[in-house]
Amino acid sequence: MQVISEEQVASVLTLPAASAALREAFVQFGQGQGAVLARGRAAANSPDGAALMVSAMGAVLPQMGVLGTKVYSTRNGQFQFVINLFSSETGLPLACIEANELTRLRTAATTAVAVEALARPDAKVLAIFGAGTQARAHAEALLPLRPFQRVLVCARSSAGELAAELAERFEVSAVAVDAASAAAQADVIVTCTRASEPLFDGALVRPGALVAAVGSSKPAARELDDALLARAALLVVEWKPAATGEAGEFCRAAPGVIAAERVVELGALLAEPPRSVGADAIVVYKSVGIGLEDVAIAHQVYQALQA
The missing domain is CATH 3.40.50.720 (NAD(P)-binding Rossmann-like Domain)
Structure with a gap:
């Protein structure tokens, strides 16, 4: 499994490429291919009083050959994002991706x-x-x-x-x-x-x-x-x-x-x-x-x- 850093994401991620991937995924989903995992959240306060939350969401995109989840923490309104990507053909993990820049875009x-x-x-x-x-x-x-x-x-x-x-x-x-x-x-x-x-x-x-x-x-x-x-x-x-x-x-x-x-x-x-x-x-x-x-x-x- 590959670990992909924010710097690596920024080196290849562009708006045109992201939009093209999104359009392909939405068309497939609109044709009844794939599934979406609804966002789930859990919240509590830390001992120092900080507001904490963990959230997760995801999708299965078989035509693209992948499925995955995005998991993110929230501490006092500040977010940190990670995406776990799996192969839909083998079920094996492909990558864990730092995703702050990805989420921004x-x-x-x-x-x-x-x-x-x-x-x-x-x-x-x-x-x-x-x-x-x-x-x-x-x-x-x-x-x-x-x-x-x-x-x-x-x-x-x-x-x-x-x-x-x-x-x-x-x-x-x-x-x-x-x-x-x-x-x-x-x-x-x-x-x-x-x-x-x-x-x-x-x-x-x-x-x-x-x-x-x-x-x-x-x-x-x-x-x-x-x-x-x-x-x-x-x-x-x-x-x-x-x-x-x-x-x-x-x-x-x-x-x-x-x-x-x-x-x-x-x-x-x-x-x-x-x-x-x-x-x-x-x-x-x-x-x-x-x-x-x-x-x-x-x-x-x-x-x-x-x-």
Whole structure:
């Protein structure tokens, strides 16, 4: 069994490669091949009072020849990730992979798969809520996908700094704005925050917009309000059991706001012929993160290191 360090992961992992591996895995899953292990958590306090948690999630991807789990610790809100990868042909362990960098990239790479499939081809304005690690990763992943001419950054702090950084790095117009302006002007909105309550009034979102909410995987926290969820022609999720059990948008929505027929899994959507929802339809993509993503990218990293 190979032990793969963070440095080795960083040496071969790229957003395009990760997105390609994810798309392949989601299509296979959408075709009924493979299985996802739901996230499980256990929590306690240490003798020094620190909040401790261990979490695990995983997937079986037989068409890729692998299965695996991601296990991670949380101590006072700080995470450490490890992925265990096995061969589906022999059952033997292939690798134990340090996965902090992989996890940082995997959420943005998955959003990129969703945006590529769901955003209007002529989308020109990207709004990013948040200014942390995920906000930067999402800017890097999404800006090459559409002819974006402006980036609007809304965050409680450092919005101006991130806007300046993006303007210089990607040679695009980028400015810090308030939440209402970001919601009303953007063609693609991505929320990468730790907010527990909705970030903006969903009535402000323009027709034809795509909204990707990726900041929370806890039932008590939500970034999007019922007004937006009710307006959405499609609500795209990674895996319905995870979304309904972990996403605050689903767990806290008022009765009748989310109609089951409007909820579709990303894999099923990718595996089927393109679905037409109309140029003015609003689409919401809600991510909580599932083990399929971690195992698919871990497999890509493992293969790259064998070359």
